[in-house]
Amino acid sequence: xxxxxxxxxxxxxxxxxxxxxxxxxxxxxxxxxxxxxxxxxxxxxxxxxxxxxxxxxxxxxxxxxxxxxxxxxxxxxxxxxxxxxxxxxxxxxxxxxxxxxxxxxxxxxxxxxxxxxxxxxxxxxxxxxxxxxxxxxxxxxxxxxxxxxxxxxxxxxxxxxxxxxxxxxxxxxxxxxxxxxxxxxxxxxxxxxxxxxxxxxxxxxxxxxxxxxxxxxxxxxxxxxxxxxxxxxxxxxx
Amino acid sequence: xxxxxxxxxxxxxxxxxxxxxxxxxxxxxxxxxxxxxxxxxxxxxxxxxxxxxxxxxxxxxxxxxxxxxxxxxxxxxxxxxxxxxxxxxxxxxxxxxxxxxxxxxxxxxxxxxxxxxxxxxxxxxxxxxxxxxxxxxxxxxxxxxxxxxxxxxxxxxxxxxxxxxxxxxxxxxxxxxxxxxxxxxxxxxxxxxxxxxxxxxxxxxxxxxxxxxxxxxxxxxxxxxxxxxxxxxxxxxxxxxxxxxxxxxxxxxxxxxxxxxxxxxxxxxxxxxxxxxxxxxxxxxxxxxx
Numbered sequence: 001x002x003x004x005x006x007x008x009x010x011x012x013x014x015x016x017x018x019x020x021x022x023x024x025x026x027x028x029x030x031x032x033x034x035x036x037x038x039x040x041x042x043x044x045x046x047x048x049x050x051x052x053x054x055x056x057x058x059x060x061x062x063x064x065x066x067x068x069x070x071x072x073x074x075x076x077x078x079x080x081x082x083x084x085x086x087x088x089x090x091x092x093x094x095x096x097x098x099x100x101x102x103x104x105x106x107x108x109x110x111x112x113x114x115x116x117x118x119x120x121x122x123x124x125x126x127x128x129x130x131x132x133x134x135x136x137x138x139x140x141x142x143x144x145x146x147x148x149x150x151x152x153x154x155x156x157x158x159x160x161x162x163x164x165x166x167x168x169x170x171x172x173x174x175x176x177x178x179x180x181x182x183x184x185x186x187x188x189x190x191x192x193x194x195x196x197x198x199x200x201x202x203x204x205x206x207x208x209x210x211x212x213x214x215x216x217x218x219x220x221x222x223x224x225x226x227x228x229x230x231x232x233x234x235x236x237x238x
Numbered sequence: 239x240x241x242x243x244x245x246x247x248x249x250x251x252x253x254x255x256x257x258x259x260x261x262x263x264x265x266x267x268x269x270x271x272x273x274x275x276x277x278x279x280x281x282x283x284x285x286x287x288x289x290x291x292x293x294x295x296x297x298x299x300x301x302x303x304x305x306x307x308x309x310x311x312x313x314x315x316x317x318x319x320x321x322x323x324x325x326x327x328x329x330x331x332x333x334x335x336x337x338x339x340x341x342x343x344x345x346x347x348x349x350x351x352x353x354x355x356x357x358x359x360x361x362x363x364x365x366x367x368x369x370x371x372x373x374x375x376x377x378x379x380x381x382x383x384x385x386x387x388x389x390x391x392x393x394x395x396x397x398x399x400x401x402x403x404x405x406x407x408x409x410x411x412x413x414x415x416x417x418x419x420x421x422x423x424x425x426x427x428x429x430x431x432x433x434x435x436x437x438x439x440x441x442x443x444x445x446x447x448x449x450x451x452x453x454x455x456x457x458x459x460x461x462x463x464x465x466x467x468x469x470x471x472x473x474x475x476x477x478x479x480x481x482x483x484x485x486x487x488x489x490x491x492x493x494x495x496x497x498x499x500x501x502x503x504x505x506x507x508x509x510x511x512x513x514x515x516x517x518x519x520x521x522x523x524x525x526x527x528x
Contacts, residue, residue: 055419079422091417093410100406107403151421185487 004031006159006190007052007083012061014051020059021047023214026191029159029192034185036193036222037203039211045194046088048211049163054078055086066158079108080198082158088167088194090148094137098128101136102148105154113156121150142173149180154179160184161192166200178204198235202226248496249489254381256488257388258443261492262461263406263468263480265397265439272412272432274332275324278339281458282346283437287312287444288453289354301448302383304368308441315338316437322429350455358454366401366449380449391442392481397437399477408432412475464491466509471523483522486510 006027015021021044026221029035039045051058054075062071065083093101102121105115122129124127125146131139136147145165160182166174178200185191185204202208203221210218210231218231225231262284287308294304316417319342322482327338346396368379399405411418418425443461451457468487472479487507514522 053420055416074424075419076424079420085420087417087420091414091420093414093417095413096406096409100409103403104406104410104418104421104423107407111403155422215355 004063005029006031006033007192008064009048009052010062010064012048012051012058013057014047014056014061016047016056021214022051022058025211025214025216027146027209027216027219029190031190032185032188033207034181034191034193034205036195036205036208037194037211038198038208040196043211044214045211046163049085049087049161049194052078052161053083076108079155082109082156083161084109084155084157084159085161086148086152086163086165087227088163090144090145092136092147092151094135094140096136097133098136098139098147099132101151102128102154105151106156108155110154110156114154117154117156121153123195124153124183125150141168142170142176145169145173145177153184157189159190159192161194163194164196165193166195166197174200190202191225198231199226244496245493247377248492250372250375250377251381252386252489252492254377256485257385258484259461259464259468259488260446260481260484261388261391261439261443261446262465263445263472263484264392264477265436266462266465267469267472267475267477268395268408268439268478269398269433269436270469272408273320273335273429275335275339275433277433277436278336278462279319279343279346280339280440280459281315281462282343282350283312283458284328284440284444284461285343285350285453285455285458286315286346287441288448288451288457290348291445291448292359292361292453294299295363295448301361301445302387303364304448305387305442305445308445309438310441312441313434313438314442315434317430317434319437320433321426324433325426325429333528347455347458354455356455358452359471360452363449378450380446384446386448387442387446391439395439396477398435404428404431408435431521459485464507467507471514471521473521476521476523479521479523 005028009027009078012025013020014021025048028134037045052063054073056109062069064070065081066219070078070081093104102118103114106117109154110117127143128146128150139147149165166177169177181191181193182204193201205222207218208225209216210220218225218228266277266280269275290308290311291301291304294307295301301433323342324338328335365379369376371380399408407418407423407428411423411425415425464487468483469480472483484501490506490510491503495503498505
């Protein structure tokens with residue numbers, strides 16, 4: 001019973017200005033899964049995301065999405081195929097209204113379903129629905145994170161990469177964020193959740209990877225990772 | 239001399255010229271707002287537009303009809319220039335772009351000098367000296383058309399920027415390039431589109447100017463300095479700033495020309511300019527400096 005493989009990263013080597021950050025990363029996400037990628041600051045998590053999303057060209061290795069080789073493809077092509085990233089720091093358009101941000105979520109993909117997706121996103125985030133005409137830069141941090149996710153959902157992603165969605169949120173909002181991620185997953189969305197928040201991420205995910213200094217040092221079922229003595233020592237301090 | 243019978247026509251005449259200034263400034267402010275480029279080639283590209291309309295007129299095409307050719311043609315020229323020269327040479331550095339656009343303007347101007355000579359030239363149209371009585375004043379027909387068409391084009395441009403996906407993407411790219419890439423927006427294409435649209439404004443301005451102005455390889459200088467003044471006065475990158483600023487400068491120039499004599503008219507522009515910046519350093523519609 002092999003589930004459909006959505007994202008398949010093989011031996012990815014990548015970095016900036018010739019300095020390698022990732023030294024051969026293997027990682028995959030199947031349809032309907034939540035996979036979490038854990039790692040401390042500087043481990044290379046965002047480098048991985050940005051190479052997968054086509055912002056940078058990897059030095060070596062390959063990235064397949066639904067069987068298609070997308071290594072070094074343009075971000076426009078990758079978004080058009082349905083691999084959408086909600087980046088760390090949200091990267092919303094601060095000078096545009098909430099509504100315009102959401103509209104641009106469907107700039108490249110699912111444009112003809114814009115109206116229905118807009119309804120869906122405002123059903124998930126009623127707060128955004130109330131603030132459609134507000135300038136996005138004036139939203140609170142939590143609302144901006146919701147907007148970033150909502151904008152990503154407007155493209156009807158086949159796989160959504162969430163890069164540190166809980167970063168900078170209050171504990172209450174972090175709870176809310178993880179509840180939301182669970183909801184999206186129940187509705188059938190596959191997610192790659194990149195987080196520093198180890199406990200909650202592993203509770204949510206089916207499988208996990210731990211990235212350290214550009215290498216995957218640990219991977220497996222989330223329940224097993226939770227029990228792993230090395231991980232508990234390194235990330236939970238026990 | 240301050241009789242309204244004289245002042246009012248002068249103000250209206252200034253308004254007509256100001257509308258053309260606004261159109262030129264809108265193109266400049268769009269390019270600045272999105273690409274953060276100070277486009278020194280803006281005046282030379284206006285000159286290209288004027289010669290384009292001038293030669294079309296030689297082949298019997300009316301300047302106003304030439305709008306249909308010159309707007310797409312200048313759009314294409316701007317798109318290609320940004321895509322193939324300016325974008326490639328910039329490497330993300332603003333100083334590079336400054337020199338590249340300056341270099342482009344020198345090349346374009348000297349090509350014009352070589353091919354068209356330094357002579358100023360004008361066209362004759364049947365309506366060049368036609369006057370229209372608008373009740374409070376007599377206004378020359380080409381000026382009235384320039385005013386109406388410039389305002390209409392500004393409205394179309396505003397709709398394009400405010401109401402279309404292209405416009406949203408242009409504004410998005412202006413502030414958040416990486417976020418735009420992650421939404422599948424082709425940033426290089428949007429840059430070229432912005433430059434193209436900014437240049438297309440010059441194609442329109444050229445066709446509106448030609449029946450009431452002259453053409454020479456150096457004509458760009460007349461307008462580009464005023465356009466820069468308008469953009470800074472209105473607030474860098476501000477749409478309404480460029481529009482209101484253009485009209486204001488046009489009226490100021492005309493009234494000062496009337497009061498101080500034609501050759502001193504431009505003093506008024508810079509007096510208004512300095513006075514505005516003293517009290518609002520980021521311009522009329524610019525975001526306040528914090």
